[in-house]
Amino acid sequence: MHRIYMDANATTPLLPEVFEAMRPFYLEHYGNASSIHQQGQHARAAVDHARESIARLLHCRPAEVVFTSGGTESDNLALFGVLAPGDHLITTAIEHHAVLHAAQALASRGVEVTFLPVTPQGIIEPTTLLAALQPNTRLVSIMYANNETGVIQPIDALAGIAHAGGSLFHTDAVQAGGKLPLDVSPHGFLKDVDLLTLSGHKIYAPKGIGVLYVRRSVRLSPMFHGGAHERQRRAGTENVPGIVGLGKATDISADWIKSEGPAKLAALRDRLEQGIAAQIDETGVNGAGAPRVCNTSSIYFDHVEAEALLIALDLKGLSVSGGSACQSGASEPSHVLTAMGLSAARARATIRFSLSKLTTEEEVDEALKLIPAAVAHLRELSPTYNKSEAHSIA
Known part of the structure; x- marks a missing residue:
């Protein structure tokens, strides 16, 4: 059948080209990217190359790309990394549970949370966000494309409203990655997005690898402690094969979107x-x-x-x-x-x-x-x- x-x-599915790019880093070039010997530096060069591929996709600086274990970790890092007791978080009733459950956990720790409603078509109206802003609104987190319906939110308008109110803006772009253009540059349509989540296994890369874009002006508190990896934003030995696979899949996706x-x-x-x-x-x-x-x-x-x-x-x-x-x-x-x-x-x-x-x-x-x-x-x-x-x- x-x-x-x-x-x-x-x-x-994992694309064959992605698997072939990853294969040497399982069997031959298995060095730790933090080691100073040749095997380690070969791994470091591969990580840097992948970081540059993702930066090209997002139109950002390579230093603004943080590798994680996937979309769930990236969403959690975005929320827990910037919010503290007394802050106000605005999110929506249709978010992925990686955001919804993180928001509920933050609420139990003293963060005020507002969940915005949607229209019958599944859209967040900009006026709804504007009405929910408060002086202590620290972060607005609204997904780009819904994982169940595929409905796309007006992220550029929503992020602009958040910025005008003095808030940071995060978007879970897991379902937009590899399907829609993403441009967080100063002149891009996502110029007001401060934090953005991507997941490898949604764009024909392996499971267990993801990205959090963090605008360089954003101070992010790490969730993990134990090393200075990812510019002290995400401790842990890099998943070099996964990172290489994500970089390759990103290049393929960028070409596919342009076609x-x-x-x-x-x-x-x-x-x-x-x-x-x-x-x-x-x-x-x-x-x-x-x-x-x-x-x-x-x-x-x-x-x-x-x-x-x-x-x-x-x-x-x-x-x-x-x-x-x-x-x-x-x-x-x-x-x-x-x-x-x-x-x-x-x-x-x-x-x-x-x-x-x-x-x-x-x-x-x-x-x-x-x-x-x-x-x-x-x-x-x-x-x-x-x-x-x-x-x-x-």
Whole structure:
């Protein structure tokens, strides 16, 4: 059975070119990048080269790039690194749990936290942020692209409002990385972003490596202690193979973004959405009408439990998700979808399709054969589905 993978927002496959770039640093050039001998300095040169690749992607200085173990650590470092008891943090109701749970932990330590609501399309309105600012607002943290719906926030406007109010601005750009241009330079559209999170395994690099961009004017308190690595911002021996892989994947992503890659992937996503809408009644796209990243579709199928549909499709060779991979197995409906106003039943009937840049037209067409059949079968078993009415509509 040829399996079709449509869960790239959970993780992407490691590109062969990335693996080949990493291989020598596992087997031959295994030195510690902090050692002064030749093996160590070879590793240091590789780390520096990767740092420069990421700096080119972000249009920042290499010294502003901090390597971490992944998106979760980067988000936590951004929040815990700048906030102290008595400070005010503004974030949103639709953040990844790496931010939400960090915010809750900070609240228990004396940090005041405000969670902004979203529109039914999943957008943070700039006026909502403006109204929430306080004299003690130290940090605003708003994700760039949502991991469940793909909805893109107006980060440039939101960051500008935060700066005008005297606050720092952090964005979790994990789902934007490798899909959208990122420019934090003084003349870039993200010029007011002070801290930015990226994760390697979302852009075809390995798991266990990530980045926190830290503008040089930001004083960041480290979470780990034990060494002067990463300019004393993140102690710990560098994951040289992972860093090399991330640098290679970054170069590939930068070229792909400049090409027609995002437009071609968006066309495949639209083909999937339109095919589902044409064949299945009582379904719709969450966040439709809002700007979305090129690969993501959050689609509800009324009268179907997402978990049952996910299993049925998996048995047919199609890998999808019921939402965030970090919520897999959770009984509660998606916090993102409920914040957008969806009922618990509709949130539990939602499947996330997230295509990769390796997805083909043939795979989309095959998925469009599998999905209607699986939905129809599960609806036949549903006591809430009016079969005669549905057939008359069709």
